[in-house]
Amino acid sequence: MCGIVGLFLKDRALEPRLGALLSDMLVTMTDRGPDSAGIAVYGAPRPGRARITVQSSAPDTDFPALAEALARFDAEVAAKSTHAVISLDAPRLAEVRAAAEAVGAIRVMSAGEAVEIFKEVGLPAQVVDRFGIRAMAGSHGVGHTRMATESAVTTLGAHPFSTGPDQCLVHNGSLSNHNNLRREMLREGVRFETENDSEVAAAYLTARMAAGRSLGEALDDALTGLDGFYTFVVGAKSGFGVLRDPIACKPAVLAETDQWVAFGSEYRALAGLPGIETARVWEPEPATVYFWER
Amino acid sequence: MPVFDLAEQPLRALNAALHASGGDNGRFEVLNPRGAHSVAVGVEHPCEIEVMGPVGYYCGGMNEAGEITVRGSAGPGLAENMMGGRVVVEGDASQYAGATGHGGLLVIRGSAASRCGISLKGLDIVVGGSIGHMSAFMAQSGRMVVLGDAGEALGDSIYEARIYVRGTVKSLGTDCIEKPMRDEHRAEVADLLEAAGIAADPADFRRYGSARKLYHFDVDHADAY
Incomplete structure (x- = not known):
């Protein structure tokens, strides 16, 4: 079904x-x-900004670590339960994504200018x-x-x-x-x-x-x-x-x-x-x- | 007249009341169906049921004697295995409407999706709009009258059901052929249109049925079996 x-x-x-x-x-x-x-x-979409939705099975440790890892990119991390939405400068999407995926058990759910995925x-x-x-x-x-x-x-x-x-x-x-x-x-x-x-x-x-x-x-x-x-x-x-x-x-x-x-x-x-x-x-x-x- | 508001009452209360109606020719009104499944299934005794809105899966299934009117559209499996009585849908019906129906009359004033009348066994179906692909697949007996068009593979592997289509047929299924319309067929279409309360000229319809090459054993081909 x-x-x-x-x-x-x-x-x-x-x-x-x-x-x-x-x-x-x-x-x-x-x-x-x-x-x-x-x-x-x-x-x-916000002009010049992109967003990435990430998920972690260990959000309590991974999301603070994520915020720290992304501090140098001027990216904001907003945690929502097991997911977090990263807001960032659009041109830096690829490098921010790579940095996020290197943190703990973090997996990317979506990336782009408009979409956020929660599942x-x-x-x-x-x-x-x-x-x-x-x-x-x-x-x-x-x-x-x-x-x-x-x-x-x-x-x-x-x-x-x-x-x-x-x-x-x-x-x-x-x-x-x-x-x-x-x-x-x-x-x-x-x-x-x-x-x-x-x-x-x-x-x-x-x-x-x-x-x-x-x-x-x-x-x-x-x-x-x-x-x-x-x-x-x-x-x-x-x-x-x-x-x-x-x-x-x-x-x-x-x-x-x-x-x-x-x-x-x-x-x-x-x-x-x-x-x-x-x-x-x-x-x-x-x-x-x-x-x-x- | 009993009124069942499905926003307030469970579906089982409605169906239990219909099953217990005992042939008193009562009338029932069903409010707020909102696409609910299995509305008015298994109605065994004569009664009139008016459903005030769209229904979901299996409405009117196994109907024996009910006169069911749906003032909206119907989901998949409308009047599946219907035995008798009448089911009328004012909107469209989803796939396999009237599947395996044995008797009675099913009227869909809008269009029916794929597999309408699949494995028909004696039910009559009148469709005001068009029907989708694989309709009347392996249909054994009964009649279908379609005022609009038919989709791909109409009447594939058909047995003895008779199909009348006013519009175009995208393609005929295996062993289904067009046959001449004689007076008896025009009379049959006229009767079915009248029963359905739909006005159309029977002379505008074309007839389709079985070439009877698929399901008969042919002794000349015994070596091939």
């Missing part, structure tokens, strides 16, 4: 409520997957509370609650997966050619954190975009490059997209009003959104790329 949600705001007046709306959507999908949950929130083992309600997601503002975001099938129930095995700047992917389904693709990408120098099939899908899209394809074009490529069952919701700095495999067994519902576009594995996830009563609600077509951006 797995439950996935996405929300893209057209009406900027709703931006302060993004975290709360997305949290409610994800919590309604709890019974589709009890193993772990995660959310990616795209906040307003942990546990139910959506617990994960949302742990990281204070409801209070977060933003323009768009995606969420996932996992019923693990392809790899272990761990923080790193939770979704969203981020394999490129401001990119993220959540997945309902299972791929069948991910081991081959992983081997090919490993030879090309791509790094993987897990044995998870969805991470391969994220890395595949990142690799296509690194080769010059737009996100929409990369999703088109995925229809031939990825084999298996999938409904994907992908996030990028400018918006979010949806893709289902040609067989389209994995459920998906889209809804749109003048204020927002929303995705849910089921209609239940959308039932609490403002104006849902008059929204256009439809099931996305198989093998068709949907994308919204501002």
Whole structure:
């Protein structure tokens, strides 16, 4: 199963409520997957600044050490439970990232100008509370609650997966050619954190975009490059997209009003959104790329 | 008339009341379904049920005698294994609507997604919009009337169900062919449209069914088996 949600705001007046709306959507999908949950929130980029979200299994020791290690970069570290958000000068992203990864058990969850990713083992309600997601503002975001099938129930095995700047992917389904693709990408120098099939899908899209394809074009490529069952919701700095495999067994519902576009594995996830009563609600077509951006 | 507000009452209270209705032809109203699963499943006795909003998985499943109307869309598995009665959805239905249905009438005023009427066994389905890929796969008996278009592989491995489509068919599945529309077929479409309360000209429909080459043993090919 797995439950996935996405929300893209057209009406900027709703931006302060993004975290709360997305949290409610994800919590309604709890019974589709009890193993772990995660959310990616795209906040307003700040001129000249970038952000990195990191995770540690030993936050009490690692995050003070991280603050110390990054002091020379003029970077700020804001800890939130097992995650911390590093705010830094955009041109120094690569060196700050390398310095952060050298500290203790720290792993990078996301990096970019807008995205922050929080994910942990546990139910959506617990994960949302742990990281204070409801209070977060933003323009768009995606969420996932996992019923693990392809790899272990761990923080790193939770979704969203981020394999490129401001990119993220959540997945309902299972791929069948991910081991081959992983081997090919490993030879090309791509790094993987897990044995998870969805991470391969994220890395595949990142690799296509690194080769010059737009996100929409990369999703088109995925229809031939990825084999298996999938409904994907992908996030990028400018918006979010949806893709289902040609067989389209994995459920998906889209809804749109003048204020927002929303995705849910089921209609239940959308039932609490403002104006849902008059929204256009439809099931996305198989093998068709949907994308919204501002 | 009993009113069940699913924002206040558990789903099981609704379904238990429907199962206990005892053939008194009662009417039920269901408020705030908000995409709930398994609304009005297994209704055995005649009664009318009006659901005021979208439902999730398996609405109207195994319906025997209920007259169920959904004033919204329906999730996957609508009226699955329906035995009789009538289910009407005013919006769209998700995948495998009416799967394995044995009898009764299923009306979807909007469109149905993939695998509509898969393994049909006698149920009649009328769809006001279009149907997705692999619809009527291995359909054994029953009728489907589609006012819009049909997706890929319509009627793959079909047995004796009859399919009528007004729009285009993206592709026919294995052993499914177009067949001539005769008067008896136009009369059949007219009856089904009338039962569904949908106006259309039966002359605009085309008929599809089994070429009967796949499921019959052919003694001339005995060496190949």
